[in-house]
Amino acid sequence: MKSPAPRRDRHAFYEAAVQGVEWDLDFLARTFRNRNKREARTFREDFCSTAALATAWAQRNAANESWAVDLDPEPLAWAKKYRLPYVREVAKRVHLVKSDVRKPQKPLVDVACALNFSWWVFHERPDLLAYLKAARASLKPGGVLVLNAFGGTKAERTLSERTRKSATNTPDGRMLPPFTYVWEQKSFNALDRRLLAYIHFEIKDGPRMPRAFVYDWRMWTLRELQEACLEAGFADFEVWSEGWDAESRTHTGTLHKRAKLDNEDCWIGYCAAYR
Numbered sequence: 065m066k067s068p069a070p071r072r073d074r075h076a077f078y079e080a081a082v083q084g085v086e087w088d089l090d091f092l093a094r095t096f097r098n099r100n101k102r103e104a105r106t107f108r109e110d111f112c113s114t115a116a117l118a119t120a121w122a123q124r125n126a127a128n129e130s131w132a133v134d135l136d137p138e139p140l141a142w143a144k145k146y147r148l149p150y151v152r153e154v155a156k157r158v159h160l161v162k163s164d165v166r167k168p169q170k171p172l173v174d175v176a177c178a179l180n181f182s183w184w185v186f187h188e189r190p191d192l193l194a195y196l197k198a199a200r201a202s203l204k205p206g207g208v209l210v211l212n213a214f215g216g217t218k219a220e221r222t223l224s225e226r227t228r229k230s231a232t233n234t235p236d237g238r239m240l241p242p243f244t245y246v247w248e249q250k251s252f253n254a255l256d257r258r259l260l261a262y263i264h265f266e267i268k269d270g271p272r273m274p275r276a277f278v279y280d281w282r283m284w285t286l287r288e289l290q291e292a293c294l295e296a297g298f299a300d301f302e303v304w305s306e307g308w309d310a311e312s313r314t315h316t317g318t319l320h321k322r323a324k325l326d327n328e329d330c331w332i333g334y335c336a337a338y339r
Contacts, residue, residue, distance in 0.1 A: 081245035104174035111182030151321035196296035218329040
């Protein structure tokens, strides 16, 4: 018997609110293909939470295999209960790993990532550098590590943004009701670039879920990340961001490599570090 519909399941709401799994995987695969002229087959999702990317990677091709690494046992248990049983034989090629990402992982992989700004949990440079060195050591020759970051004039201040989300299915097939995703930036310290932020969920015909997720981040700059990646031993570093349609004033959905990035109200950059 399936579990009851996860009406107050914060992980299910999070996935529906913020994750663009296939879009992210398309970019990850492209960064490796462009450099190596072949398809990536092995993948590691650092700070994996519920392993959405790792599972979708394995689903893409029968030759694909993935590892999902997180120090928190709770989302790993969620993935084991609510995701892996519903992808059948694919689950054999998805490996959940409870570990500190600052420790080198095996086996070596073609592609690794730390998305959703997860690496911003490192407030001190030695910790960031330890992670980058471990990530590089865990890549095959020619491998790539992808991280993302955001910034802009709107990003460095308090704010609250509301986004309405439609009903959708959860990984175990249950229906998630319509809800509002609220992103709140509670405070930002310009001195140490410390950002305190919350995610709230407001469920239609249901109870509100305040502070479903709490983030205490350092907003590292792209230049700081570039310097740390090169110091960690990566051979090259690129920044990509979405194109902008001036007429419709919307992002195009296509990532372009940048030598210059205008400081708009808010930008999201994808950073590729190559071994």
